[in-house]
Amino acid sequence: MNNIASNSAVLFITSIPSSIGNLLQDNTFQIVLSAFLGGFFAALFSNYFESRRRINQLRRDKYFDHRNTVVQIEHELIPVRVNMSRNIASVEDALQNTNDNNIRIILRFYNISISTGLSLKLLNLDLINEYAEAYSMVESLNSDFQYTNGVVNQIIEDHKQGKIDFSKIGVYLEMLNYLKYQCDLVDKKTLNLLSMCKVAIRESEEKKLSKYLKEGMLINYDFDKKTLSSESKKVEKEEKRDVKNGMPRPKFVALYLDFRRQAI
Numbered sequence: 701m702n703n704i705a706s707n708s709a710v711l712f713i714t715s716i717p718s719s720i721g722n723l724l725q726d727n728t729f730q731i732v733l734s735a736f737l738g739g740f741f742a743a744l745f746s747n748y749f750e751s752r753r754r755i756n757q758l759r760r761d762k763y764f765d766h767r768n769t770v771v772q773i774e775h776e777l778i779p780v781r782v783n784m785s786r787n788i789a790s791v792e793d794a795l796q797n798t799n800d801n802n803i804r805i806i807l808r809f810y811n812i813s814i815s816t817g818l819s820l821k822l823l824n825l826d827l828i829n830e831y832a833e834a835y836s837m838v839e840s841l842n843s844d845f846q847y848t849n850g851v852v853n854q855i856i857e858d859h860k861q862g863k864i865d866f867s868k869i870g871v872y873l874e875m876l877n878y879l880k881y882q883c884d885l886v887d888k889k890t891l892n893l894l895s896m897c898k899v900a901i902r903e904s905e906e907k908k909l910s911k912y913l914k915e916g917m918l919i920n921y922d923f924d925k926k927t928l929s930s931e932s933k934k935v936e937k938e939e940k941r942d943v944k945n946g947m948p949r950p951k952f953v954a955l956y957l958d959f960r961r962q963a964i
Contacts, residue, residue, distance in 0.1 A: 756913055763912050766823040766919065767905065773831060774897040776814055777890050780838070781939065783810035784887050787845075790954045791880045798876070800961070803869060805852055806876075807955035809845040812838050812886070823912070823919045830896055834889045841882050848875045856957065864959070895931035896923055 787810050794804040814835050822828045851872050858865050900921045912919055 759913050759916055760909070762821075762823065763909050763919075765821045767901075769818050769821040770827065770897050770900050772815070773818060774894060774901065777894045777897070780812055780814060781887070781890055781894065783812055784883060784890065785939075786810045786952050786954075787812075788880075788883045788887060789952070791876060791883060793954060794876055794956065795880060797956075797958070798873065802961070803873070803959040805855060805872065805957040805959065806848075807852065807856075807957055809849065811845075812842055814838050824900065824921055825918055826921070826923050827893075827896060827900065830889075830893045834886075834893045837882075837886050837889055841879075841886050844875065844879060844882060848872065848879065851875065859957075859959075869959070891932050891935060892928060894935055895928050896921075898931055898935070899923060899927060 790806050790809070794806050797804040816835065819828045819831045819835075822831065851868055855865070855868050855872060858868070903921060908919055
């Protein structure tokens with residue numbers, strides 16, 4: 701019995717290669733196998749190239765979101781710096797005209813506004829950090845303006861009632877000096893950020909896009925001190941340029957209330 705079973709097993713094993721060979725020679729099987737392999741490799745290559753296409757499209761969209769965001773930041777910083785210069789002029793004038801005999805109260809500060817969340821679309825680490833710092837400083841300065849306006853409103857209400865609270869005036873004067881310091885910091889920070897945006901926009905878009913499509917990750921720009929310093933000087937020169945013939949000069953109205961010491 702054992703010999704018969706052993707011989708049967710050997711016969712079955714030896715018959716497998718010949719069975720496969722016969723199957724491979726069968727025309728119907730060859731057609732089915734050919735169709736299967738053709739479909740399999742077609743799907744494999746199609747999936748590969750489709751994945752690459754989707755990745756390239758996503759990277760392309762992210763790149764242009766980044767570039768458009770840089771342009772948006774640049775456009776937003778122009779009115780920011782205009783209003784900053786107005787606030788600085790008001791604060792400097794108030795400080796220069798505040799002395800033992802006179803206290804100049806600023807009745808209006810110009811609002812500084814930068815859109816929130818723009819750093820989420822940026823692909824350059826330097827721009828992300830600089831924008832985040834500038835945004836935080838602007839928000840803090842707006843909060844200081846709001847607080848100072850509250851103190852000023854209290855001083856005005858006291859004035860209407862014919863009384864003066866010198867503690868409130870002391871708080872106002874302290875805030876006035878602090879605002880001068882903060883305004884100068886924000887002015888410097890926004891100037892640097894604007895210069896970085898201009899440098900980034902000026903660099904070759906074709907090369908940056910090609911490299912980003914190939915490698916992904918982050919985008920690098922040439923933000924060395926010399927380049928940024930040169931760009932900042934151009935920005936300041938442009939901001940201070942003379943108004944051309946036929947163009948109206950921007951008007952700036954500073955509203956004050958003076959408290960003068962009177963001799964009795």
